[in-house]
Amino acid sequence: xxxxxxxxVCHCGSNIAATVDVKKVVEMLxxxxxxxxxxxxxxxxxxxxxxxxxxxxxxxxxxxVVVCSCSPRMHETTFRKCAERAGLNPYMVxxxxxxEQVSWIHKDMExxxxxxxxxxxxxxxxxxxxxxxxxxxxxxxxxxLVIGGGIAGIQTALDIADAGYExxxxxxxxxxxxxxxxxxxxxxxLDCSACILTPKMVEASANEKITLxxxxxxxxxxGFVGDFTVDIRKKARSVDMSKCTGCGVCQEKCPNKKAPSxxxxxxxxRSAIYTPFAQAIPNVPVIDRExxxxxxxxxxxxxxxxxxxxxxxxEQQDEIITEKYGAIVVATGFDIIKLDNxxxxxxxxxxxxxxxxxxxxxxxxxxxxxxHLERMSDHKAPKxxxxxxxxxxxxxxxxxKSYCSKICCMYTAKHAMLIRDKYPDVNVxxxxxxxxxxxxxxxxxxRRAVEDYHVNYIKGQVGKVTPEADGxxxxxxxxxxxxxxxxxxxxxxxxxxxIEPNPDIRKIATxxxxxxxxxxxLTEAHAKLRPVESPTAGIFLxxxxxxxxxIPETVSQAGAAAVKAIGLLAKxxxxxxxxxxxxxxxxxxxxxxxxxxxxxxAISYEDKEVRGPGIREVRRVAVVNSALCQGCGACTVACPxxxxxxxxxxxxxxxxxxxxICR
Amino acid sequence: MQELINKAKELxxxxxxxxxxxxxxxxxxxxxxxxxFETEEDLQKFVYDGFCGANLSKYMIEASKxxxxxxxxxxxxxxxxxxxxxxxxxxxxxxAYIVGVGCRGKxxxxxxxxxxxxxxxxxxxxxxxxxDTLTIKTLYGDKTxxxxxxxxxxxxxxxxxxxxIADEIIGESKDTKDAERFDAVKAVEAMSPEExxxxxxxxxRKCIRCNACRNVCPACSCRKCVFDSNKFDSAQKxxxxxxxxxxxxxxxAFHVAGxxxxxxxxxxxxxxxxxxxxxxxxFIKDINEYYGEFQAGADIEARGPxxxxxxxxxEPSIVKERG
Numbered sequence: 001x002x003x004x005x006x007x008x009v010c011h012c013g014s015n016i017a018a019t020v021d022v023k024k025v026v027e028m029l030x031x032x033x034x035x036x037x038x039x040x041x042x043x044x045x046x047x048x049x050x051x052x053x054x055x056x057x058x059x060x061x062x063x064x065v066v067v068c069s070c071s072p073r074m075h076e077t078t079f080r081k082c083a084e085r086a087g088l089n090p091y092m093v094x095x096x097x098x099x100e101q102v103s104w105i106h107k108d109m110e111x112x113x114x115x116x117x118x119x120x121x122x123x124x125x126x127x128x129x130x131x132x133x134x135x136x137x138x139x140x141x142x143x144x145l146v147i148g149g150g151i152a153g154i155q156t157a158l159d160i161a162d163a164g165y166e167x168x169x170x171x172x173x174x175x176x177x178x179x180x181x182x183x184x185x186x187x188x189x190l191d192c193s194a195c196i197l198t199p200k201m202v203e204a205s206a207n208e209k210i211t212l213x214x215x216x217x218x219x220x221x222x223g224f225v226g227d228f229t230v231d232i233r234k235k236a237r238s239v240d241m242s243k244c245t246g247c248g249v250c251q252e253k254c255p256n257k258k259a260p261s262x263x264x265x266x267x268x269x270r271s272a273i274y275t276p277f278a279q280a281i282p283n284v285p286v287i288d289r290e291x292x293x294x295x296x297x298x299x300x301x302x303x304x305x306x307x308x309x310x311x312x313x314x315e316q317q318d319e320i321i322t323e324k325y326g327a328i329v330v331a332t333g334f335d336i337i338k339l340d341n342x343x344x345x346x347x348x349x350x351x352x353x354x355x356x357x358x359x360x361x362x363x364x365x366x367x368x369x370x371x372h373l374e375r376m377s378d379h380k381a382p383k384x385x386x387x388x389x390x391x392x393x394x395x396x397x398x399x400x401k402s403y404c405s406k407i408c409c410m411y412t413a414k415h416a417m418l419i420r421d422k423y424p425d426v427n428v429x430x431x432x433x434x435x436x437x438x439x440x441x442x443x444x445x446x447r448r449a450v451e452d453y454h455v456n457y458i459k460g461q462v463g464k465v466t467p468e469a470d471g472x473x474x475x476x477x478x479x480x481x482x483x484x485x486x487x488x489x490x491x492x493x494x495x496x497x498x499i500e501p502n503p504d505i506r507k508i509a510t511x512x513x514x515x516x517x518x519x520x521x522l523t524e525a526h527a528k529l530r531p532v533e534s535p536t537a538g539i540f541l542x543x544x545x546x547x548x549x550x551i552p553e554t555v556s557q558a559g560a561a562a563v564k565a566i567g568l569l570a571k572x573x574x575x576x577x578x579x580x581x582x583x584x585x586x587x588x589x590x591x592x593x594x595x596x597x598x599x600x601x602a603i604s605y606e607d608k609e610v611r612g613p614g615i616r617e618v619r620r621v622a623v624v625n626s627a628l629c630q631g632c633g634a635c636t637v638a639c640p641x642x643x644x645x646x647x648x649x650x651x652x653x654x655x656x657x658x659x660x661i662c663r
Numbered sequence: 664m665q666e667l668i669n670k671a672k673e674l675x676x677x678x679x680x681x682x683x684x685x686x687x688x689x690x691x692x693x694x695x696x697x698x699x700f701e702t703e704e705d706l707q708k709f710v711y712d713g714f715c716g717a718n719l720s721k722y723m724i725e726a727s728k729x730x731x732x733x734x735x736x737x738x739x740x741x742x743x744x745x746x747x748x749x750x751x752x753x754x755x756x757x758x759a760y761i762v763g764v765g766c767r768g769k770x771x772x773x774x775x776x777x778x779x780x781x782x783x784x785x786x787x788x789x790x791x792x793x794x795d796t797l798t799i800k801t802l803y804g805d806k807t808x809x810x811x812x813x814x815x816x817x818x819x820x821x822x823x824x825x826x827x828i829a830d831e832i833i834g835e836s837k838d839t840k841d842a843e844r845f846d847a848v849k850a851v852e853a854m855s856p857e858e859x860x861x862x863x864x865x866x867x868r869k870c871i872r873c874n875a876c877r878n879v880c881p882a883c884s885c886r887k888c889v890f891d892s893n894k895f896d897s898a899q900k901x902x903x904x905x906x907x908x909x910x911x912x913x914x915x916a917f918h919v920a921g922x923x924x925x926x927x928x929x930x931x932x933x934x935x936x937x938x939x940x941x942x943x944x945x946f947i948k949d950i951n952e953y954y955g956e957f958q959a960g961a962d963i964e965a966r967g968p969x970x971x972x973x974x975x976x977x978e979p980s981i982v983k984e985r986g
Contacts, residue, residue, distance in 0.1 A: 510972075584894075587887045591751035596970035605752075617728070620752055638970065640918040641885035642892060652894065 150178020152543025225538030743960030765834025817927030
């Protein structure tokens with residue numbers, strides 16, 4: 001068929017037009033074979049601009065449209081819809097990105113114009129080979145999965161359940177609650193963390209739309225937006241959840257109390273059968289098989305003997321639950337970094353050098369010291385305390401993290417204030433690089449610490465902490481404002497260690513094919529405009545998994561993620577991307593290379609009768625499930641015989657683009 | 664050799680197999696060729712000597728489509744190719760009766776010629792249990808050279824005397840490795856980019872696009888090669904410039920990367936003597952370094968390093984840095 005292609009060059013105000021001679025681009029592209037219409041306009045995406053495209057499609061019976069404008073991620077959909085309204089198949093539209101790839105990155109007008117023309121030619125070459133495609137439909141499973149049962153996961157689940165949808169929370173540890181359950185008080189109001197968290201936990205547990213899978217992990221994810229299939233491994237608790245009454249006798253009687261308490265950050269020990277903390281939900285203990293005498297030696301069985309309900313089950317096995325979901329929210333949260341790279345702070349040498357999270361546990365009434373502020377070495381009350389900020393945050397030497405952990409300035413002010421309030425005779429010094437307190441009532445909070453509680457803030461960094469023979473610590477630092485070296489005695493040193501995403505996120509992101517950045521935070525679909533969505537459709541981000549956040553921010557983002565998930569679950573059908581792979585059975589070897597590389601499990605093999613000139617045989621050939629295929633193209637490049645091709649991005653189209661560029 | 668013929672006769676007679684895949688004498692005494700035998704009479708032409716370098720694995724693709732079992736003779740290094748073909752579903756294990764044959768390294772007539780021996784009529788002492796010295800009958804009288812000095816380049820980096828797959832084994836094999844597998848690759852890596860470019864330019868300029876390397880390669884087993892496909896503009900095309908000379912071989916190397924067992928057939932059959940295996944061996948060396956030691960065809964179950972993902976995979980930036 002004779003091609004009738006229309007070219008539309010956008011100025012994007014001055015975004016493109018200031019660097020690219022748009023008139024020249026129109027003039028040059030008008031000369032390309034098949035081009036019957038070429039024009040430029042200030043804003044192609046505007047209503048007037050779109051009207052121009054629609055009018056040209058109708059008047060000149062265009063068979064293909066090339067829009068030279070911004071990235072297809074911005075307006076491809078806009079122009080496809082515009083074409084569709086004018087009666088042209090939406091997949092007959094190609095975008096030449098002359099903004100992000102030309103005007104924004106080049107200065108020289110002549111060169112930029114030349115490149116814009118070349119990209120336009122490539123798009124024209126491609127559109128000449130486009131074929132009309134039709135989007136299919138897929139169903140939406142009206143159930144959401146939330147990975148992580150911290151405050152982010154709980155809030156997201158509550159909001160989704162509130163909208164009337166079923167939602168499951170998968171939590172790796174024996175109880176929901178997450179990091180927030182370990183905190184003593186919360187800034188800037190200083191209310192007790194457990195007091196505001198526990199009601200939410202109870203609500204999640206009581207909500208009939210919410211199913212909790214604690215002590216469980218996501219094992220396998222397949223499928224796609226609207227129709228994920230997830231295998232959840234329910235680890236063997238060794239306690240029958242349906243029988244256990246949560247009386248706690250087993251934990252009391254357990255003779256092996258030497259396991260380090262994860263909840264108390266290893267500051268004390270717990271029994272081998274345990275619930276992490278008193279308000280744990282579910283209030284059903286688990287047996288830590290690595291520490292349990294029964295599992296280690298075969299002898300003991302005390303818990304089983306004392307359990308009135310007969311709930312102890314040493315034979316219990318891991319269970320795999322397979323469930324379908326329409327949307328998945330990742331809320332895997334954070335941990336603080338390991339301090340191996342920071343030997344100068346003597347964290348490994350002295351029990352009196354602790355992290356802020358350990359201090360939270362020490363300050364907490366349910367913690368290892370019952371809330372008394374004391375040194376872990378000799379249980380004496382400290383007189384001088386030094387807080388060191390930015391341990392591993394804002395790090396430029398590669399030992400720590402380049403980012404600001406965001407919460408440390410505020411929680412350190414909180415710690416300093418609480419200590420000065422409860423123990424007025426304790427001197428508190430804080431070494432900081434900058435104090436960063438943006439947020440509602442945050443700076444006022446910090447100023448109270450300085451002005452009302454006389455916390456000694458020193459701008460400067462600590463070079464070394466030395467444990468002395470008398471059990472004290474010497475802090476060697478620098479005061480940048482007075483420009484002098486400081487050497488001071490301390491009884492306790494508290495390190496504001498950087499936070500980092502939960503290390504499991506790499507595995508989870510791989511299963512979800514969700515992208516992560518260099519710091520292992522999940523990437524948003526758009527940093528500003530789609531901050532709670534992953535670029536992978538149907539995956540949403542909640543809490544610190546996306547970037548450092550405090551509790552109020554986490555809760556707001558958790559709500560936002562829930563709304564996005566609800567928006568998806570509310571749909572009955574989704575349009576599928578027609579740009580999927582197809583196998584040419586005449587060329588297919590049946591070698592399985594494509595199936596091996598397919599991240600979506602979309603390729604299977606069938607024995608099919610193949611008929612061609614001189615051929616009539618049954619061959620093992622690849623078959624693509626177009627509902628599962630996401631059009632990533634991995635199979636097309638892996639296929640040695642070129643039997644796999646991607647609709648809308650065929651090998652021929654791509655070679656035509658390259659040829660046009662190299663012409 | 665007689666033992667192999669006897670085995671073939673026995674299996675044909677008792678109906679275990681309906682044909683035999685082996686080698687028969689070619690036009691020249693040192694040029695035996697792969698052949699199918701269906702009767703006892705046919706088997707009179709069967710040979711197995713030091714010049715039977717041809718890897719018979721690939722012929723099993725067609726044999727798998729025929730009715731009945733085929734007896735195939737495989738040398739230790741051929742079994743890697745056979746395994747790789749099983750893994751890619753190109754041959755049917757059930758259609759093959761594999762006799763692993765002994766090998767003490769295979770011979771290259773050019774290696775004898777390179778020693779200044781001209782007018783060769785025949786070579787004696789090439790059989791499996793033959794002497795360490797070859798006697799070469801020439802127009803100018805008898806000459807001798809050592810067996811090892813006449814071996815194919817690939818036999819100097821022998822993968823070992825074990826058969827990776829076989830129903831039975833006849834004859835003793837010998838590990839003939841006396842050189843480092845990657846030394847030649849390292850020498851190319853050590854060149855400056857310019858020298859390297861010139862080196863490959865010089866090698867590939869010799870290519871006449873006869874497609875022998877592709878046709879013999881057990882990894883190049885596509886039903887329809889991209890270079891024969893009308894879906895691309897490259898079908899049946901003679902090289903018109905140096906870019907196209909390189910394109911064919913570079914694309915071929917990419918297509919077999921992670922699947923090439925380093926059987927060396929490409930270099931053995933190249934009429935222009937291009938060291939084609941260097942491309943493949945460079946990929947093998949890189950794959951070993953980036954993704955851990957991997958020998959294609961050693962294990963039917965193992966996933967190829969380029970079609971597998973593990974958390975320990977090297978980051979793309981490192982691959983890029985090291986070129």
